[in-house]
Amino acid sequence: MQQHQIDILRSQTVAPQLLFIDGKWQPGTGSQLEITSPADGEVITTIERASRADMQAAIKAARKSFDDGRWANQAPGERKRVLLKLADLIQQNELELAVLGVRDNGTEIGMAIKAEPGSAAGTFRYYAEATDKVYGEIAPTSASFLGLIHKQPVGVVGAIVPWNMPLMIGAWKLAPALAAGNSVVLKPAEEASLTLLRLAELAAEAGIPDGVFNVVTGQGSEVGEELALSMDVDVLVFTGSGNTGRRLLEYSARSNMKRCYLELGGKSANIVFADAPDLDKAALGAAMAIFRNSGQICVSGSRLLVEHTIHDEFVAKVAQHAENLRVGNPLELSSQIGAINSQRQLTSNLEFVAKAKEQGADLVTGGEQVLQSLGGYYMQPTIFTGVESHHHLAQHEVFGPVLGVTPFNNEAQAIALANDCNYGLAGAAWTSNLGRAHRMIKAVNTGGMFINTYGGADVTMPLGGVKQSGNGVDKSLHAMDKYINLKTAWIQL
Numbered sequence: 001m002q003q004h005q006i007d008i009l010r011s012q013t014v015a016p017q018l019l020f021i022d023g024k025w026q027p028g029t030g031s032q033l034e035i036t037s038p039a040d041g042e043v044i045t046t047i048e049r050a051s052r053a054d055m056q057a058a059i060k061a062a063r064k065s066f067d068d069g070r071w072a073n074q075a076p077g078e079r080k081r082v083l084l085k086l087a088d089l090i091q092q093n094e095l096e097l098a099v100l101g102v103r104d105n106g107t108e109i110g111m112a113i114k115a116e117p118g119s120a121a122g123t124f125r126y127y128a129e130a131t132d133k134v135y136g137e138i139a140p141t142s143a144s145f146l147g148l149i150h151k152q153p154v155g156v157v158g159a160i161v162p163w164n165m166p167l168m169i170g171a172w173k174l175a176p177a178l179a180a181g182n183s184v185v186l187k188p189a190e191e192a193s194l195t196l197l198r199l200a201e202l203a204a205e206a207g208i209p210d211g212v213f214n215v216v217t218g219q220g221s222e223v224g225e226e227l228a229l230s231m232d233v234d235v236l237v238f239t240g241s242g243n244t245g246r247r248l249l250e251y252s253a254r255s256n257m258k259r260c261y262l263e264l265g266g267k268s269a270n271i272v273f274a275d276a277p278d279l280d281k282a283a284l285g286a287a288m289a290i291f292r293n294s295g296q297i298c299v300s301g302s303r304l305l306v307e308h309t310i311h312d313e314f315v316a317k318v319a320q321h322a323e324n325l326r327v328g329n330p331l332e333l334s335s336q337i338g339a340i341n342s343q344r345q346l347t348s349n350l351e352f353v354a355k356a357k358e359q360g361a362d363l364v365t366g367g368e369q370v371l372q373s374l375g376g377y378y379m380q381p382t383i384f385t386g387v388e389s390h391h392h393l394a395q396h397e398v399f400g401p402v403l404g405v406t407p408f409n410n411e412a413q414a415i416a417l418a419n420d421c422n423y424g425l426a427g428a429a430w431t432s433n434l435g436r437a438h439r440m441i442k443a444v445n446t447g448g449m450f451i452n453t454y455g456g457a458d459v460t461m462p463l464g465g466v467k468q469s470g471n472g473v474d475k476s477l478h479a480m481d482k483y484i485n486l487k488t489a490w491i492q493l
Contacts, residue, residue, distance in 0.1 A: 001095060001113060002057075003333050010331050012187030012339040014045040019054055019217065020200040022061035023210025026296035028054045028142040029300040030218065033190060039330050041375035048194050051348045055226040056184070058214040062331040063155045063232045072153050076132040083128035083179060086206035090121040097167060097195050099331065105163050105192040106339030106376070107293050116195065119457060120171035123359035123475075125461045127175035130477060131271040134180075139488075143422045151484045153181035154259070155234035155421040158227040160220070160248075160293070162240045163192035163341055164296045164399075171194050171476040172463075175212070180483040183212045183235070187224050189240075191341055193217045197447035200235040220244065230433065231256045235482060239298070240264040242468055261472030261482050263298065263464060266425030268416035270301030270454060271440065273411075274310045274428035277452060283317035284339040287455035288429070291325055292380045294340055295349075299463075301454055303387075303394060305417055315385055315405055319365045322381035322403075327370060340377040340400060349379055349400030356393045361404065389420045397423070405464045411436060415443045424467035428454045447473070 014033065021230040028048035031176035035044045066072055071079070090097065101116050102109050139147030157177040161170045166188055177184050182465035188196045193215075200215045216223050224244075228236055228251035236258050238248055240299070245262040252260040270289055276282045287300030304313050330338030340346040346369060353367045366382030379401055387394050387404035408414040418427060428450035429440040429471055441449045447465040450456065472482055 001331070003020055005095060006099055006331055006333070009096055011259070014100070014194065015045045015163075016045055017197050017217065018199065019048050019050055019058070020215040021054070022060045022211075022214065028218070030054065033218070035104065035194065037103050038330065038341050039247070039374070039376045041377075042188060043390060044103055045194070047190075047197075047217040047219070050216045050223045051220060052226040052490050054218070055216050055223040057229075058185045058216045059230050059232050060189035061157065061211040061396050062185050062214055066153070066155050066183040067208060068194070070209045070213045071178075071183060073182075074247065078238060078330065079179060079181065080128045080131040082207040083124050083131070083175065086203055086208070087121045087124035087128060089202040089206055090117050090199070093123065094118060097198060098144075100197040100198060101167060101192070102330045102338070103308065104194045105166070106164070106330050107296075108335050108338035108343050111293055112330070115165055115457070116167040116299075117399060119168040120199075120460075123171040123459050124175045125166075127179040127480070130226065130480065131179045134477070134480060144493055146493055148489040148491065150487040151332060152487050154483055154485050156182045156232055157182045158187070158230070158233040159184055159229070160187045160224055160236070160238045161189065161196070164194045164293065164298075169239050169474070172479070175349070176480045177237075177483045178213065179210070180480055182483050185214045185216060185227060187216055187218075187220070188217055190217070225251065228252065229255045232249045233258055236260045237472075237482065238404065241265060242454055243397045245470065254351065260469035262365055263472070263474060264468060264470040265399075265423055266298050266300065266429070266465065266469055267303060267395065267397055268299055268301050268422050268426040268446070269303045269305055269421070269444065271305045271418060271429045271444075272307065272310070272314060272413075273429070273436070274307040274432040275432045277432045279310065279314060279436065280317065282430040283314060284321055285430075286318050287321035287325070287381070290338060290403045291322060291401050294379065296341060296399055299455070301431070302398060302403060303421075304403055304405045306405060307414075310408055311407045315364060318403070319383055321364055323382055325381055327378055327380065329374060329376070329410060335402070337381065340379055342478070343377055344376040345400065347381060349398060349402060350396045352393060352396075353382060353404055355383050356387070356391065356402075356404070359391045359393075361391060361393060370380045380437060387419060395421060402428040412440070415440070420446045422468040423465070423467035426450070427468035
């Protein structure tokens with residue numbers, strides 16, 4: 001990847017985007033939404049603001065494609081072949097996809113190339129290989145019966161994905177759903193739809209049958225709600241805010257009681273003990289845990305808990321890393337931190353800064369909007385100390401580059417502070433004590449824990465939360481459970 005290649009792609013005109021329904025590109029019956037790049041504030045293109053009728057048409061197409069078996073009844077090996085081809089096409093077009101995504105959502109290009117098309121290609125390849133390796137079971141019944149447990153696709157899957165990593169997170173939901181034989185209706189975020197529309201084009205090229213994969217853009221309050229309330233959608237999968245997740249659960253109950261899997265927010269605690277094996281490494285890890293992608297990652301380590309004996313020294317190290325990070329245009333290879341996704345999100349981040357000051361936290365570094373001359377939305381990496389557990393910054397997800405630091409005296413207090421939060425998505429502990437590491441894994445109430453590191457993107461490991469961070473998991477073979485029904489058969493011998 002070279003800068004001149006990026007520059008060519010970033011200058012290309014993006015045509016107005018249509019809806020992808022039943023294998024065809026078609027205009028919506030609503031209006032259009034302008035897509036503004038967070039990198040420079042310029043309008044890139046338009047997408048369809050689909051109507052409820054458009055979403056109904058997509059659901060109808062998905063329902064028909066599932067019921068007639070054009071995909072579900074194909075041999076697993078054939079679905080595998082198509083999904084592997086899709087993975088190859090994603091990989092072949094990875095730079096185009098990465099640049100398009102960065103123009104749309106502001107993620108720095110160095111991260112985007114790996115986390116978006118790179119991850120998506122790997123995810124489709126992983127689940128393609130799983131299609132012919134997931135078996136039914138024979139139950140240990142009495143000798144006079146044969147008990148069979150069949151694994152069948154659930155039907156129509158409605159998927160709603162966020163703006164921060166749309167291609168990666170989209171693949172986490174689409175790949176296992178398609179591998180299991182389901183048909184899908186995808187609703188991208190209004191702020192980041194372009195790469196998923198391009199994915200639909202590649203899926204058709206790979207050989208996914210008409211109606212099996214549909215993409216409907218527009219506002220969540222309209223088409224997202226229509227998808228969630230549909231009596232013809234069997235499973236709903238969502239990554240996004242807690243408030244929207246609650247509404248989706250309500251819509252599930254009001255409609256056909258469809259299964260609803262939610263990956264919601266996080267307020268992950270990154271716990272650093274004085275006996276950490278390498279404090280310099282831990283400080284860099286703590287900085288990148290919150291500041292990569294400008295903090296716009298659900299598992300960001302936004303709460304830093306530091307043993308009091310090393311608190312001042314460690315915070316100084318983290319602050320130095322924060323101040324050395326190069327914030328800049330996300331399409332420049334020299335930029336380490338890209339843009340905030342939108343003016344709305346930037347305003348929200350700055351409101352968190354103001355609230356933290358009001359509640360008595362101490363600003364160590366950052367806290368300001370920067371690079372206004374670029375026309376986009378940029379913010380300094382920001383660190384507060386003196387953040388108490390009841391503070392707004394300690395309890396609510398910022399989804400921006402704002403780190404709150406709290407000291408602790410001992411292991412028990414660290415655990416109590418880590419668990420004093422409604423979220424439970426991820427967490428981390430840095431320690432040389434193996435026993436303590438295992439105790440932290442067990443005691444901190446999260447879906448996942450990192451030890452002496454922060455972050456891990458291997459598709460073989462499940463990702464999901466507890467408490468108000470949601471339910472169910474993405475990634476790994478465990479994710480396929482969301483898209484499969486178990487059907488039993490009793491045979492008298």
